[in-house]
Amino acid sequence: MRTTRFEPLALSLLLGCGDSTLSQKELAVVLSMSPIPPPPGSPTNRYAEAPAAAALGKDLFFDKGLSGDGSTACSTCHDPARHFTDGERVHTGLGVGSRNVPTIETAAWQTWFFWDGRADSAWAQATGPIRNPLEMGGSAEGVRARVIDAHGVAWASAFGPVPDDPMVTLALAGKAIEAFERTISPGRSRFDVFVEELRTQGGSSVLTEAEQHGLEVFLDSGCTNCHSGPLFSDMGFHNIGVPQVPKGGMDIGRALGATRVQEDPYNCLGTYSDVAVTPPNALTATDAPGPKPCPELRFLDASFDDWPLAFKTPTLRNVALTAPYMHDGSIATLRGVVELYNELPGTPLIGHRELTLVPLHLTGRESDALVAFLATLTEEDGLDSSAGAAP
Amino acid sequence: MGDRYRLTWSTDVSPIPFNALFAVRTVLRDRSGAPIPDGSVVVDASMPQHGHGMPTRPIARPGVCSPKLEPGAAASSTLDCTHPDGVYVSEGMKFHMAGEWVLHFVVSGPLGPDTADAHYTL
Numbered sequence: 001m002r003t004t005r006f007e008p009l010a011l012s013l014l015l016g017c018g019d020s021t022l023s024q025k026e027l028a029v030v031l032s033m034s035p036i037p038p039p040p041g042s043p044t045n046r047y048a049e050a051p052a053a054a055a056l057g058k059d060l061f062f063d064k065g066l067s068g069d070g071s072t073a074c075s076t077c078h079d080p081a082r083h084f085t086d087g088e089r090v091h092t093g094l095g096v097g098s099r100n101v102p103t104i105e106t107a108a109w110q111t112w113f114f115w116d117g118r119a120d121s122a123w124a125q126a127t128g129p130i131r132n133p134l135e136m137g138g139s140a141e142g143v144r145a146r147v148i149d150a151h152g153v154a155w156a157s158a159f160g161p162v163p164d165d166p167m168v169t170l171a172l173a174g175k176a177i178e179a180f181e182r183t184i185s186p187g188r189s190r191f192d193v194f195v196e197e198l199r200t201q202g203g204s205s206v207l208t209e210a211e212q213h214g215l216e217v218f219l220d221s222g223c224t225n226c227h228s229g230p231l232f233s234d235m236g237f238h239n240i241g242v243p244q245v246p247k248g249g250m251d252i253g254r255a256l257g258a259t260r261v262q263e264d265p266y267n268c269l270g271t272y273s274d275v276a277v278t279p280p281n282a283l284t285a286t287d288a289p290g291p292k293p294c295p296e297l298r299f300l301d302a303s304f305d306d307w308p309l310a311f312k313t314p315t316l317r318n319v320a321l322t323a324p325y326m327h328d329g330s331i332a333t334l335r336g337v338v339e340l341y342n343e344l345p346g347t348p349l350i351g352h353r354e355l356t357l358v359p360l361h362l363t364g365r366e367s368d369a370l371v372a373f374l375a376t377l378t379e380e381d382g383l384d385s386s387a388g389a390a391p
Numbered sequence: 392m393g394d395r396y397r398l399t400w401s402t403d404v405s406p407i408p409f410n411a412l413f414a415v416r417t418v419l420r421d422r423s424g425a426p427i428p429d430g431s432v433v434v435d436a437s438m439p440q441h442g443h444g445m446p447t448r449p450i451a452r453p454g455v456c457s458p459k460l461e462p463g464a465a466a467s468s469t470l471d472c473t474h475p476d477g478v479y480v481s482e483g484m485k486f487h488m489a490g491e492w493v494l495h496f497v498v499s500g501p502l503g504p505d506t507a508d509a510h511y512t513l
Contacts, residue, residue, distance in 0.1 A: 052454065174435075218431070224489075225487075225488060225489065225490075228409070228410075228489075234410050234487060234488070235410070236410065236446065236487045236488075237406040237446070294480075295412050295482075295483065297414070298446060298450075298483070299412060299450065299482070299483030299485070300446070300447060300448070301445070301446055301448040304443075304444070304445075304446050305443060305444070306443045306446075307446075351441070355439075355440070355441045355442045356412050356441055356488070356490075
């Protein structure tokens with residue numbers, strides 16, 4: 001049996017057929033990846049932690065009646081049985097989209113939503129697919145009519161009367177869905193047990209030799225530059241040079257998403273947000289201390305040079321069960337993803353690939369080990385069924 | 392920095408956090424050490440090895456401001472701002488990747504323009 005230990009004075013990772021030792025720096029990185037902390041608050045949604053809103057949100061999440069033709073629900077693509085993905089290359093609702101369905105298991109921790117970050121809250125995100133003609137094809141007016149017809153009691157419990165303004169109603173529906181999504185999280189994995197034993201016992205043999213080797217490859221290969229923290233994502237946007245075949249126009253990712261989120265009426269600074277925003281008044285400008293609302297949105301640089309073809313770093317939690325991969329679902333297997341990083345073929349059509357990326361040229365054994373390690377991020381206890389099961 | 396000013400800087404969170412917003416507090420003085428309240432300090436940062444800067448656009452706090460007094464005018468829409476003790480604050484900094492960062496300070500003030508760089512490893 002192979003055991004990983006950390007050595008207080010070790011300066012480098014010692015590789016070998018026997019035990020493995022993590023340096024202090026590597027140990028710090030590994031410890032930063034588990035456990036998953038409680039999610040941050042959702043200041044734009046005053047109902048984010050309200051059980052009545054979460055109960056309503058669950059009903060809405062599974063309700064096909066919110067779609068334009070009654071055929072599609074949020075859960076059609078975000079299938080709880082597939083860790084809230086759909087297993088397809090790209091999303092298919094009322095039409096066929098161009099992007100892969102990301103999991104919502106980590107929605108409560110995210111800052112930006114969609115692959116291009118064009119929403120800045122989970123509730124604002126939820127209102128997007130409902131109205132997208134290629135997804136649910138619904139409307140704010142349709143959602144208002146549906147909640148009156150089918151969700152009156154749950155709605156009244158969560159929010160009181162249904163507002164007259166459909167845009168307000170849709171925003172509240174989104175806030176209920178967010179409250180439901182915040183009850184979902186990736187479950188505990190063998191990696192979490194491994195880290196806990198490292199922390200409490202100074203060593204662990206929970207992972208197989210191949211999985212420990214894969215962890216070493218993960219740490220040595222620069223994967224943590226982006227896949228960092230307990231969700232294995234920096235929640236940022238990077239151009240990694242996924243080969244693109246323009247079809248119906250190039251998908252420029254964050255370069256458009258950053259602008260769209262600034263213009264979104266449902267953003268943090270918008271009138272539907274529950275953040276108290278004081279209108280700017282130059283005559284009261286001051287260095288007065290204290291938090292100001294919506295810092296991520298206010299300081300966002302929509303013209304950042306690296307945004308073209310940049311897409312959000314996906315979580316690696318449960319990644320072994322959420323194929324296919326990449327923003328366009330173009331890679332069917334995790335081994336295929338590793339091969340992309342091994343070769344980094346071609347050059348991006350615009351912008352440039354993240355300069356920290358160099359072809360890994362891993363051996364077959366190393367590549368297999370890396371894939372084996374990624375599978376240790378799969379939750380142990382199956383789906384969080386109490387949250388995700390259909391009503 | 393050139394020989395016009397003395398500049399010291401600190402952050403509101405120490406050490407600088409990974410992938411989270413923080414603010415830079417700069418103190419600007421002349422060569423004798425006297426604070427300069429009527430200048431400006433613009434702060435930016437980049438990763439030379441990565442060829443990019445930050446995904447945010449920092450904003451300098453205006454300082455302590457009051458309506459500008461204009462002879463004959465009942466009210467003013469412009470401000471007079473000052474930075475007591477030579478303290479300038481830029482908010483909205485974010486180091487979104489680990490590695491070598493360089494903070495860039497662009498100073499203007501009564502002694503003329505100047506620039507300075509400071510290196511930081513995250």
